[in-house]
Amino acid sequence: MQTLEIEIRNPNGLHLRPLGQFVRTCGRTRSEVTIQNLATGAGPANAKQMLRVQPLGIRMGHVVRITAQGDDEVEAIATIRAAIEAGLGEEIAPPAPGAAAAPAASAAVAAAAPSATRAGPAAPPPPAAAPAPAAAPAAPPDPTARRLVGLGAVAGIAVAPAWRYREQAARAAPPASGDPGGAIRAAATAAESQLEALAARIRAAGRPDDAGIFEAQAVLATDPTIVDGALAHVAAGADTATAVIRAAAEAAVAIASLGDELLAARAADVRDVGARIARILRGETLALPDRPVIAVADDLPPSVTAEIPAAFLRGIALAGGSRTAHAVILARGLGIPCVVGCAGLIEAVDDAAGAGTAVEIALDGEVGLVLIDPDAAARAALRQRAEALAERRALAAAARGRPGATADGARVLLVANIGSPDDAARALEAGAEGVGLFRTEFLFMQRQAPPAEEEQVAAYRRAFEAFGPERPVVVRLADIGGDKGIPYLGLPAEANPFLGVRAIRLAYRDPELLRTQLRAIWRAGGLAGVVPHVMAPMVATLEDVDLLDALRDEARAAVVTAGHPCAERMVTGIMVEIPAAALLAPELARRVAFFSIGTNDLTQYLMAADRGNAALSRFQDALHPAVLRAIAGVVAGADAAGIPVAVCGELAGDPAGALILVGLGVDELSADAGSLDEVRGALAACTRVELEALARAALVAPDATAVRDAAAVLLTRGPGPAGAAGPAA
Numbered sequence: 038m039q040t041l042e043i044e045i046r047n048p049n050g051l052h053l054r055p056l057g058q059f060v061r062t063c064g065r066t067r068s069e070v071t072i073q074n075l076a077t078g079a080g081p082a083n084a085k086q087m088l089r090v091q092p093l094g095i096r097m098g099h100v101v102r103i104t105a106q107g108d109d110e111v112e113a114i115a116t117i118r119a120a121i122e123a124g125l126g127e128e129i130a131p132p133a134p135g136a137a138a139a140p141a142a143s144a145a146v147a148a149a150a151p152s153a154t155r156a157g158p159a160a161p162p163p164p165a166a167a168p169a170p171a172a173a174p175a176a177p178p179d180p181t182a183r184r185l186v187g188l189g190a191v192a193g194i195a196v197a198p199a200w201r202y203r204e205q206a207a208r209a210a211p212p213a214s215g216d217p218g219g220a221i222r223a224a225a226t227a228a229e230s231q232l233e234a235l236a237a238r239i240r241a242a243g244r245p246d247d248a249g250i251f252e253a254q255a256v257l258a259t260d261p262t263i264v265d266g267a268l269a270h271v272a273a274g275a276d277t278a279t280a281v282i283r284a285a286a287e288a289a290v291a292i293a294s295l296g297d298e299l300l301a302a303r304a305a306d307v308r309d310v311g312a313r314i315a316r317i318l319r320g321e322t323l324a325l326p327d328r329p330v331i332a333v334a335d336d337l338p339p340s341v342t343a344e345i346p347a348a349f350l351r352g353i354a355l356a357g358g359s360r361t362a363h364a365v366i367l368a369r370g371l372g373i374p375c376v377v378g379c380a381g382l383i384e385a386v387d388d389a390a391g392a393g394t395a396v397e398i399a400l401d402g403e404v405g406l407v408l409i410d411p412d413a414a415a416r417a418a419l420r421q422r423a424e425a426l427a428e429r430r431a432l433a434a435a436a437r438g439r440p441g442a443t444a445d446g447a448r449v450l451l452v453a454n455i456g457s458p459d460d461a462a463r464a465l466e467a468g469a470e471g472v473g474l475f476r477t478e479f480l481f482m483q484r485q486a487p488p489a490e491e492e493q494v495a496a497y498r499r500a501f502e503a504f505g506p507e508r509p510v511v512v513r514l515a516d517i518g519g520d521k522g523i524p525y526l527g528l529p530a531e532a533n534p535f536l537g538v539r540a541i542r543l544a545y546r547d548p549e550l551l552r553t554q555l556r557a558i559w560r561a562g563g564l565a566g567v568v569p570h571v572m573a574p575m576v577a578t579l580e581d582v583d584l585l586d587a588l589r590d591e592a593r594a595a596v597v598t599a600g601h602p603c604a605e606r607m608v609t610g611i612m613v614e615i616p617a618a619a620l621l622a623p624e625l626a627r628r629v630a631f632f633s634i635g636t637n638d639l640t641q642y643l644m645a646a647d648r649g650n651a652a653l654s655r656f657q658d659a660l661h662p663a664v665l666r667a668i669a670g671v672v673a674g675a676d677a678a679g680i681p682v683a684v685c686g687e688l689a690g691d692p693a694g695a696l697i698l699v700g701l702g703v704d705e706l707s708a709d710a711g712s713l714d715e716v717r718g719a720l721a722a723c724t725r726v727e728l729e730a731l732a733r734a735a736l737v738a739p740d741a742t743a744v745r746d747a748a749a750v751l752l753t754r755g756p757g758p759a760g761a762a763g764p765a766a
């Protein structure tokens with residue numbers, strides 16, 4: 038038996054596309070091949086069966102153990118290793134520093150005896166902030182509604198007739214003339230060929246990433262879990278089509294229940310494949326639109342989305358779905374608007390269709406708005422918004438490379454949130470003027486032990502050197518706990534992790550984790566020749582600041598004693614994300630060099646609404662006046678002490694939020710690199726006085742919706758009085 042241990046470096050782990058390639062590669066060998074996820078202990082599973090490997094939940098940074106047993110086991114392992122190292126059809130991050138010097142750390146092969154689990158080099162983290170799932174319907178659907186609001190998934194505006202996609206009714210397949218198993222296998226093979234042809238067509242259209250979705254689905258079509266599961270249902274009396282749909286549904290439920298949002302979104306792929314096999318068994322074909330439409334569905338299967346001729350698909354509106362659904366990915370690739378999680382949509386469209394006329398839909402994918410049969414005034418308003426959006430995008434693109442500023446030249450530092458030094462290039466490309474939040478906890482995740490001090494020095498140094506001495510990088514001390522548990526730390530389970538021993542609070546019990554991190558930051562600053570900026574998350578009290586100062590000073594003393602290069606000084610600030618800290622802002626501001634407001638947690642704690650609970654989405658908008666009043670108080674406290682205030686929560690990357698935050702007096706906005714263009718453009722279109730007036734109105738607005746509406750007036754009117762994009766760099 039041959040064994041290979043290797044780290045998966047695909048950005049989303051072994052999700053559908055690379056998983057398809059992996060299973061295909063294993064399937065071409067004669068050996069029996071298994072795979073086990075060493076990061077979680079899941080498996081081993083048959084590596085030739087997609088639906089066995091998928092539940093292992095293999096994410097970026099996970100180390101997997103692959104075994105091969107058979108007459109070609111040596112070649113099999115070599116081929117599999119080469120495929121993984123080549124990225125399984127995706128671009129992957131290069132091995133972390135250190136891996137080149139010690140190739141065995143990247144992939145270890147041993148004969149017979151599996152080698153010990155390695156604690157390898159820091160893996161690049163998963164995307165810093167996973168998109169939130171679609172909100173659960175908050176109210177019972179109103180079938181007479183003509184104006185519905187869901188989640189904006191892809192920005193853009195479209196108006197076109199609705200094309201309703203309905204999941205097929207569970208209609209029985211005609212009785213198979215011979216062996217039902219043979220009929221199912223033949224239909225599965227036909228589905229595989231159809232999907233391969235679809236993939237080839239999309240690849241030829243220059244969309245290789247999208248093609249990968251269908252190549253993976255082609256592998257799924259003949260997966261024994263579906264075929265064998267269907268045969269079991271046939272044995273229990275079901276017709277072949279129903280049997281396949283049931284088997285696919287069972288496999289999808291198993292995947293959806295894994296508690297992983299990315300995998301849950303992939304459950305739709307499995308159902309999609311089942312539906313295709315069932316269609317073949319029933320002798321049906323899907324009636325596709327032959328003119329421009331907006332597709333309306335509960336959830337639009339990816340292969341259906343792709344089969345609609347691109348020229349005819351103007352937009353997608355889904356009652357269900359999530360922002361990570363493949364329909365959304367495809368919509369983004371096609372550049373068409375998409376709204377998901379729109380409760381009541383199906384009932385409203387079907388009701389309108391029941392009146393006998395063709396239903397027309399207007400979509401605003403930026404704000405998640407769906408209008409059914411819009412009247413002339415609504416159309417005119419949308420046309421205006423479309424023009425404003427186009428103008429804003431053009432302006433934003435042109436303003437790249439200019440510093441953030443309002444139309445009248447008031448400077449607002451626009452910096453990026455990163456989760457790894459690997460994100461630096463993308464941030465710089467987007468014109469980031471530095472980093473306002475380096476979420477270092479990702480360096481601690483998806484591994485078996487904390488990163489060693491040396492490894493951390495290398496990571497922070499890379500980030501510092503990428504931005505240089507003029508563009509500060511704010512390193513946030515590891516925010517461990519809450520929803521970011523680290524299994525290897527063995528922390529006791531808590532009834533309320535978000536209210537538990539999280540972040541700086543961990544250091545009261547065990548200061549060494551943060552002390553090591555601070556030593557690494559001092560050293561990295563010294564090596565890179567920069568003044569490191571550091572902030573502590575989850576600060577609630579003045580005592581927390583005492584602790585931060587003590588850890589910082591102890592760390593420096595240790596670095597100097599050990600004779601390492603060390604930064605001259607360190608700028609220390611705190612995150613304001615706990616209501617207590619917001620209330621203590623005047624006192625805290627006299628003790629630290631800067632504030633960075635974490636609106637994600639500040640909203641969660643102020644509104645007493647778990648940030649991950651979709652049922653509470655109505656309480657999770659950081660534009661609620663309650664949150665804005667807290668922010669105004671923090672700014673006042675900072676101003677009195679003369680320290681700057683940044684915002685690094687998601688609100689900073691929301692153009693409406695950016696306008697209001699700057700109006701409230703925030704000096705710096707830190708957001709995902711992908712949001713910076715829009716934020717820069719939005720600020721450049723408004724004067725400081727306008728933003729201050731907007732902020733004053735927002736503070737006394739009744740709710741977050743009224744605040745958004747007020748901001749939309751500025752956002753949608755196009756360039757402001759100055760019409761310029763801020764001062765030239």
Ligand code: PEP
Pocket residue numbers: 474476516614634635636637638639685686687
């Ligand atoms: C926040 O809470 O707003 C924040 C930026 O921190 P995180 O999202 O990492 O908790």
Ligand code: MG
Pocket residue numbers: 574614635637638
């Ligand atoms: Mg936070």
